[in-house]
Amino acid sequence: LRQELPPLANRLTEVETIKLLTEILEVLAFVHRQGVIHRDIKPANIMRRQDGKIVLIDFGAVKKVRGLEVNQQGQTVTVAIGTLGYMPSEQAAGEPQFSSDVYAVGVIGIQALTGIYPDPSQGSKLPRDPQTGEIVWRDQAQVSPELANILDRMVRYHFGGRYQSAESALQALRQILHPSHTVTQGKTRLPSILKFPSATSRWKWLIPVGIVAVLASVFVAIRPGQEPEKFIPYENSNYGIKIKYPASWQLQIKEIDVLGVTEVVTFISPRQSETDKFQEKLNIDIEKFSGTLAESKELFVEEIKNTLPEAQIINTSSTTLAFKQANQIIYTGKDEDTKLKNLQIWTLKGDKAYIITYTAAIDDYDEFIKTVNEMIKSFEIN
Numbered sequence: 001l002r003q004e005l006p007p008l009a010n011r012l013t014e015v016e017t018i019k020l021l022t023e024i025l026e027v028l029a030f031v032h033r034q035g036v037i038h039r040d041i042k043p044a045n046i047m048r049r050q051d052g053k054i055v056l057i058d059f060g061a062v063k064k065v066r067g068l069e070v071n072q073q074g075q076t077v078t079v080a081i082g083t084l085g086y087m088p089s090e091q092a093a094g095e096p097q098f099s100s101d102v103y104a105v106g107v108i109g110i111q112a113l114t115g116i117y118p119d120p121s122q123g124s125k126l127p128r129d130p131q132t133g134e135i136v137w138r139d140q141a142q143v144s145p146e147l148a149n150i151l152d153r154m155v156r157y158h159f160g161g162r163y164q165s166a167e168s169a170l171q172a173l174r175q176i177l178h179p180s181h182t183v184t185q186g187k188t189r190l191p192s193i194l195k196f197p198s199a200t201s202r203w204k205w206l207i208p209v210g211i212v213a214v215l216a217s218v219f220v221a222i223r224p225g226q227e228p229e230k231f232i233p234y235e236n237s238n239y240g241i242k243i244k245y246p247a248s249w250q251l252q253i254k255e256i257d258v259l260g261v262t263e264v265v266t267f268i269s270p271r272q273s274e275t276d277k278f279q280e281k282l283n284i285d286i287e288k289f290s291g292t293l294a295e296s297k298e299l300f301v302e303e304i305k306n307t308l309p310e311a312q313i314i315n316t317s318s319t320t321l322a323f324k325q326a327n328q329i330i331y332t333g334k335d336e337d338t339k340l341k342n343l344q345i346w347t348l349k350g351d352k353a354y355i356i357t358y359t360a361a362i363d364d365y366d367e368f369i370k371t372v373n374e375m376i377k378s379f380e381i382n
Helices: 014-033 098-114 145-154 166-175 293-307 362-378
Strands: 046-048 054-056 066-070 076-080 182-184 187-189 211-213 219-221 229-236 241-246 250-258 261-268 281-288 312-321 324-335 338-349 352-361
Touching: 014 054, 014 098, 014 145, 014 166, 014 250, 098 145, 098 166, 145 166, 166 324, 229 261, 229 362, 241 261, 241 281, 241 362, 293 312, 293 324, 293 338, 312 338, 338 362, 352 362
Parallel strands: none
Antiparallel strands: 046 054, 066 076, 182 187, 211 229, 219 229, 229 241, 250 261, 261 281, 281 352, 312 324, 324 338, 338 352
């Protein structure tokens, strides 16, 4: 990503910066859901694939908090992992948090807007308030108060003041956008604030080969007191899956692979109002797994408890998915100040687990559950 950012490129506009941050945070949110802290987010470790998608690289540090070195006296000492300028104080002290990664992404956003390269080892750094330790940057860029406030929170000196996960920061960014955009006939229709350059631009959104969104056929789900919901099919031949989703929901094609888990696609519900702080979503992931369905249940429950703050398992049961035996877990947790309720259902085929996860603000869970159940019923594995 270094080629797209200062000092190797011009400063980005606010619109371009919002899009870049959103792309990075979408990938990082998936990484965090795997219980992984990357620990070295920087432009050199972010690549853009030929299809335009963002990819994080260099996961060599994710399984350890500190590296070990031996000094000249032969003593073993600990060395924090990370890169100066993008690494917050707690990570430098060897105590990284999920919010440490959020800090690094925030620094990239400030770098994009100000043109200031943050690595002091390269003779440049972001100025700080000597009393608070906070980064002082607003006078170096023309930016809306909404985006500036988000960036300020992402790079708070103390990790307790930051967004605690990439998902939280991503939700905050979405709040400053106009009502959610949708995918129509393979093209992305963006809100007015994000009118990006034409398809010849470096920012074009590309649909990978094998992704087919056929709008000709629809089916309908009816919720009490509402108009019938039109469903349209989504098919990914690369991963051998099909599902039908509401036409009003946003389609995000991901195909992000992290440590054997691939986030294939996400469907995001429309905002219910201007004050809607959390947009409900349904994820489809595929994970390499060679055990039994019973073994997967134990593993998934343990992962939920270890990765979601204040996680509580409400119910576990057997069910079916894509005409195969499956497991289902309903659980609650917390993301920042938002209490979440989740439905996770999965089945096994070969050496893979096919996982569908519905995540909603706890008070809105029932609002979309019938729609989600229709989506789950339509899911097919080829």
